[in-house]
Amino acid sequence: MKWKRSERLVDMTHYLLNHPQKLISLTLFADMYQSAKSSISEDLTIVKETFEEKGIGLLVTVPGAAGGVKYMPRMNDEAVREVIQDFIEELSHSDRLLPGGYLYMTDLLGNPEMMNRVGKVFASAFAKQPIDVIMTVATKGIPIAHAIARHLNVPVVVVRRDSKVTEGSTVSINYVSGSSRRIQTMVLSKRSMKSGQRVLITDDFMKVGGTMNGMKNLLEEFNCQLAGVAVLVETEHPGEQLIENYLSLVKLKEVNEKNRTIALTEGNYFSKGGKE
Known part of the structure; x- marks a missing residue:
């Protein structure tokens, strides 16, 4: 089957988006589409320019015999702020207010479109760092972890409060909430x-x-390294934070349970270097 250029471009784009952070050789594409490497290179140039112009991501070329191309998810500042503002708008409704100053977020965490956008925002911040695993604690962090993992193409591990027989041998630590x-x-x-x-x-x-x-302490038990910390919503706290270096999308500044008002602002994503 001889592929038309338009067909190659569509299929190639689909393949790249579904294999983020994976080095793909030109030989693979040449074999897939039965085309010369020179034609594949021209196609990839078109895809690269489109990705960058539309803010979809970066297409990085790795030279050498073992090289190829790699798609890296990236969002420009305007797109990131749009995600943050959309999330703040959804979270600002007074009926989300729960006792103790918490906010009801289960529906947002279960919204695949919203989580996909949040995942890409965080993946954009950490795309250039070597990351092997996304870790979260059960249960509400799981949708965020999987959303980030999808864009970084890495596995997710879930920390639990108690051991399950299906987990096999486990490592357990105590920590102070x-x-x-x-x-x-x-x-x-x-x-x-x-x-x-x-x-x-x-x-x-x-x-x-x-x-x-x-x-973070649990990582030490596995002799693993902390690559970063990503928080969806942080609260403004007058005391000392136990974690210093982290990225947050939204900050909960104040909750007035009597008046049922919620004050939210942009988190530290930009001030802490979420974008280069």
């Missing part, structure tokens, strides 16, 4: 990670960072 100051437990299967892996940890909500700090 930042908000309640209670001793809690984290458990992770020994098969979840390999020594030396670089791990991005994420969660939906952070007060002072007790849970994040617990996951």
Whole structure:
């Protein structure tokens, strides 16, 4: 079957978007489309220019015999701010207010379109860093972790509060919850990670960072490295944060339960270097 250029471009774009961060050789594309490498190179130039012009991402060329091309998810500042503002708008409704100053976010975490956009925002910030695993704690952080993992093309590991028979042998640690100051437990299967892996940890909500700090300590038990911290919503806290270097999309500044008002602002994504 002889592919037309228009057909190659559509299929090639689809392939690249579904294989982020994967080095793809020109030989693979040449064999797939039964075309000369020179034609494939011209096609990739068109895709690269379109990706960059539309803010879809970057197409990086790796030279050499073992080289090829790699799609890296990227969003420009305008697109990132649009995602953040859309999330703030959805989260600002007074009926989301829960006792204790928490916000109801389950429906947003279950919205595939919203989570896909959030995942790409965080993936854009960490796209140039070597990341092997996304880690989160059950249960509300799971949709965010999978959304980021999809755009970085890496696996997800889920930390639990107690061990499950289906997890096999586990590693368990105790940590101090930042908000309640209670001793809690984290458990992770020994098969979840390999020594030396670089791990991005994420969660939906952070007060002072007790849970994040617990996951950070758990990495040490696996001899793994912390690659970064991604938080969907953080709260403004007058005391000391247990986690210093993290990226957040939204900051919960104030909750007035009497008047049922919610004050939200942009998080530290830009001020902490979320975009280069």
